[in-house]
Structures are given as structure tokens and as C-alpha cells.
Amino acid sequence: MSRTIQLPRSDGSLHTHHLNEPTDRPLPTNPPNSRIAYAAAHVVADPFGENTPGSPAAIDWDSTLAFRRHLWECGLGVAEAMDTAQRGMGLDWEATRELIRRSGEEAARVGGRIAAGVGTDHLSPDVTDLDELVTGYREQLDVAQRAGARVILMASRQLAAAATGPADYRRVYDKLLAEVQQPAILHWLGPAFDPRLEGYWGSSDIDEAAESLLEILHARADRVDGVKVSLLDAEHEVRLRERLPEGVRLYTGDDFNYPRLIKGESGTFSDALLGVFAAIAPAAAGALHALDEGDETGFDEILGPTVPLARQLFAHPTYYYKTGIAFLAWLRGRQPGFSMVGGLQSGRSVVHLAEVFRLADLAGTLPDPELAADRMRCLLVTAGVSR
Template sequence: MAVVNLPSGPLTLSGRTAWETPAGPPSSRIAYAAAHVVADPRAENAPGAPAVLDWEATLAFRRHLWSHGLGVAEAMDTAQRGMGLDYAATRELVRRSAAEAAACGGRIVAGVATDQLPPGPASLDQIRFAYERQLADVSEAGAVPVLMCSRHLAATAHDADDYLAIYRPLLDVADQPVVLHWLGTAFDPALEGYWGSSDVDKATESVLELINSNPAKVDGIKISLLDADHEIRLRRRLPPGVRLYTGDDFNYPELIRGDEQGYSDALLGIFAAIAPAAAAAFAALDRGDLESYDRIFAPTVPLSRHIFKKPTFYYKTGIVFLAWLAGHQPHFTMVGGLQSGRSVPHFAELIELADAAGLLPDPDLAAHRANRFFEVTVG
């Protein structure tokens, strides 16, 4: 038996992992997993230091996601954009991941932002140029661009017109349809008032004005506001051919399942942690087996809500901890020293929830690593 000595008492891991690897990507939905990066534990990955990655482990994790039929959303906030991953490392990450995707036929989108600019004030012209440079980098690498929310733009823009003045020219120069990105303040408090208003309904009108002005250049929009009702309302107003990619890590099963008026595709950080279960759920959805779809996803939701609990922007720490327990990387180290972002009780509950969801494929390994962690942190 694999027993974890949690601070609250021993836990015998169930070892329940019965997920079959699918033959290919899902046919009924498009699904991307926003992948984390694996730090080099021998490098100076301290707060404020340039990121140094373990490239083999980082790319191996992406191959794991593609093997389960999921696309990879590269260099997103899950990869610690703005929380340890600098743009030099980001550019190389996109280049290497896109080459891996081409080699295996996997889907890949990649984040375009303005984080090569120094912290502090920037003009709208500087912001537009930074976006254009990254847009070119991602397109040249061979990935589909995701126009990410920019902290610089949130700090500089005065109203919706400033956002449209940035985004419309980007759509014009893009050589392919892009994915827009709307990240809520739970994920990044610096994005307050994005799209020109702190009123979500007013901001939504600005988003729709942008999309409707050039729908042929918009593949879809990724929404991470953790508001399922708002997502459904926006989804129903999108022009034909423009997808809604849910980024709601609390309510994803019902949003992806959809209703009589449509459904959401997915671009989710939690999919990096639950890839085998997510692949099995999509396979059930493809064959019309909604009972199995609901049953498979159900135990992943408490896990996701725990990983993404407030302060939500530290969810990356839980994602990496679970990747370590599941054997996807040999250590629990993060760029920027972010492994300290969650508490011992948080990790203890994460282990219980991951085991209940069948996401610890090697219980003996998971128990061994968890016990070492608690021995060091608790004594």
C-alpha cells in the first residue's frame, strides 16, 4: 500500500487510474491545455532572476499533453508569464514547443504580450510595437497567436477607444486568425478595468465591437472571468465561426458540455493537471455518452477549485506540485521561487483530491515524494 503521512494523519492512496489514451484529438470540441514550465533546479531561479528552464522536462510534458489528444497553449499565464518567466525564455519556449508540435502533428497556440517592456509606464505606441514584435515571433515560430492581456495596456489605456486603437491594427497585420484573451482580476489584479471598463457588461460591448469589426481575423476569444453566466451570454452573441474558449477553471464541465444554443471549446490551465481524465471525458462526449462525460469530470472539479482558490494567481504552484507527484518532472522547483506560493495544508488537501480524481498514476512514487516533502516542511 502507498501511504502518505499527511500532517492530519495517514492517507492510503487508492491507485485509481483507469484512463485510456485516446486515438487522437477530440472531434466534438477543440481543447487546449495551458502548460507550465519546468525550472532547472540547479540554476538561480530566484525571484527577479532570469528564468532558466529544464528544456527536456518542459518539452516532455508537452508531448504528454499531445499524446492525450490535447492541444498546447504555450507561454500563457500558466507558464508564469509575468511571474518569473522573462521574455527571452518565453521566445525560446515558443520556438522549441512549436517545433515539437510540428514534429508530432499537435495543435499549438502561444501567448503574445508586452512583457519585453520594462516595468512601469509605457506609451500606447510602445505597447503596440511590443505586441507587434511578439506577434511576429509567434507567427514565425509556427504557432497560432493568442493576444494576451497586457499589464502595460491596462495601466496606460484610458478608455475602450485606447484598447481598440491597439487591437484593431494587430488584427489587421496578423497573418492568420488569432485568439483574443480576457483574463480576470482573480488571475491578475493588475488587469482591473481591462477592455476599458470595470463594468463587465460595458467591457463586453468593447470586445464585441472589436470582434465584429474583423471577425475573419478572430479564431475565438478565451474568457477567464470565472463567471459562467457571463460566458454563456457572450458566447451566444459571437459572430458565426468565432469560438468561445472557456478559461473557467471552476465551471468547465457544463460550459464545454453546452446547451441547445451552443457550447464552449476550452483553453484551460487545469487541463495540464487533469489531462488523462480530460481526454477520457472528451472521448465520452465524442461518442455521445454524456453520463460518462459527467462522471469522469465530476471529481476533477473539487481539485480544480482547490488549485485555483484565492489568491488564484498562485494556482501555478499547485499545477507544478501535482506534476511532480505524477512523475512528470524530477523535482518541485519553479522559476521565480514560486514553489513557496502555497501552504502545507493546501498541498495536503491537493493530494487527497488528486487521488480521488485518479490523477496519481504511480501511487508509490507519489507517496514517496509527498512523504519527503512533508518530512522537510513539517518535520
């Protein structure tokens, strides 16, 4: 198979791209020890399932679990059933519950680190009663804890709509944190990822929202492992992590600025809970192990080339980044087809995906360039931009 391919541009033209030699990255034998790193994993759609918009999710369980084993083999933890897995964008609660159960069993079998998102997405969108929201959280909390996963208390669209101010968030989170079996991870997902979370923690001003969050963290520091922050604002993240209670981690969810935030500055650093790590797992593992060895130059050399790819994957509208994650898994042979639950493969244009392909190659993240090029050609023919 040829390594030369014609890729479409937004102006209607085609340009020739010559693929690079694959980057040889031996997988580490152990997880990194200088940072904790979770990759938020996607789900693989069953190609024989309906999986149209509004349909119950039909999942290819073999491929979905195999992808998680790949992440564990890279030494990364798995952040399960998060927004990367299409929570609120095609993954219904019945499928989510089964996903958490199966992934928990697989994590126990292979000794992998796992955390799982719990929320209120199984409730009616119109629920406004705070006690009912707490009960909804508890139902999902029980599923995650039975699976042996660390709990991630996901941001709730219903809570964002129902809360009248910071006191309502304190009321809900105080009750939930009192019931977790091990310290939980809190979840601050900005409106770029989900517009319906605007004003979370009680204010649309992120500095005011941070004060509300910090009050919860300081009051319940013994019940909190960390907070995952996905605001795509590196300066705000640095300020926030400097004010966290002792022992509470900041897990960066900034898929634009992750190398700087993970490497750290002024004696502080962020751990990682990133969707982009599912797209670049071997590179992420290699960079983190370079950091373990004090090799910041090696860290930069490995992760730096992945940033343009990440910025393309998470380009506006950011919440469609899941399409690029699944696309890359298909290009790399880690799932049989490029389809997604809820039909979300339509979330990005073929021109956008062609640029993802090109940047993934430049970043050295396509282990089998011939396979990737062959699959890209199939997509281009299907889309009508190639013959």
C-alpha cells in the same frame, strides 16, 4: 511503498489518507472532434539553475518539452507561454522567446496543435504610449508566427494601465488583428488571475467590458478564431458566447465551471483553453472523447470528480495556481523536482498542497500512487510536519 500517508490539516493535526487504486485511462489515438481543447502548460525549472525571485528563468528543456509531448499524446493542444507558464511571475522574455521557438519545433515534429501567447511583458512596466505598446506586441507576434503557432493576443498590464477607455483598446487590437497571419485568439483574463488587469476592455463592469470586446470581435470577426475568457463567472460566459459573431469560438478559461461550460446548454457550448487541463490531461481527454460519442453521462463521470481538485488548485489567491500544477507534475513523475522559476514553489502552503494531493487521488489522477505518496512524504519531512 505504502499507500497510507499522514496529511496535515490547518488546525495542526494529521489525518490518515489511504490512496486509491490508479484509474486506467487508455490515451486516445486522435484529438477530440466535438470540441477544440488546449491545455495551458507550465515550465519545468532547471534544478541546477538559480531560479530565485528576480533571477532570469533557467528551464529544464528536456522535461518541459516532454510534458508538452504528454499533452499532445492525450490529444490536447498546447497553449504555450501563457500565464500558466509564469508569464509575469518568473518567466522573462528571453526564456519565453526560446520556449515558443522550441515548442513550435516540437509541435511541427509530432504534429501537435499549438497556440502561443504574445504580449508586452518585455517592455518597461511604465510604458503608456499606445504606439509603443503595439510595437511591443508586434515583436512577440513575430516570434510566435515564426514558430508556426496560432497567436493568442494576451491581455497587457501596460495597456490596462494606459488605456483611457474602450476606444484605446479598439485602436490597439485593430492594428494587431490586421497583421496576424491566421485568425488569432483574444484573451480576457480577469483580476482574480492578475489584479493588474482590472478594468480590461475599458471598464471594471464586466457587462460594459463585454460590449467593448464584442465591438472589436464584430468589426474583425474574420481575423479572430476565438476569445479565451477567464472570469470564473459561468453565467456571464454563457451570455457572452451567445452574442459572439458567427464562427468565433469561446474558449473557456473557467477552471471552476469547465464541465458545464464545455458540455454546453441551449445549443451553445465553450471550447477549452484551460490551465487545469494540464493537471488532468488524461481525464480531460477521456471526457472529451465521451462527448464525441454523445455520452454525456460518461463525460460527467470523468470530469465531475476533477472539479474539487480544480477549485483547490485555483483557490484564492488564484494566481498561485501554477504552484499546484507544477506540484502535480512532480507527484506524477513528469519532472525531477518540485521547484519553479522565480522560486514560486513557495506560493502555496504545505497544508494547501496536501489537500491537492488528496483530491488528486480521489479524482483518479495519480497514475502511480506509490510514487506520489513517496514524493509527498519527502515534502512533508522537508516542511517539518512529518518525520
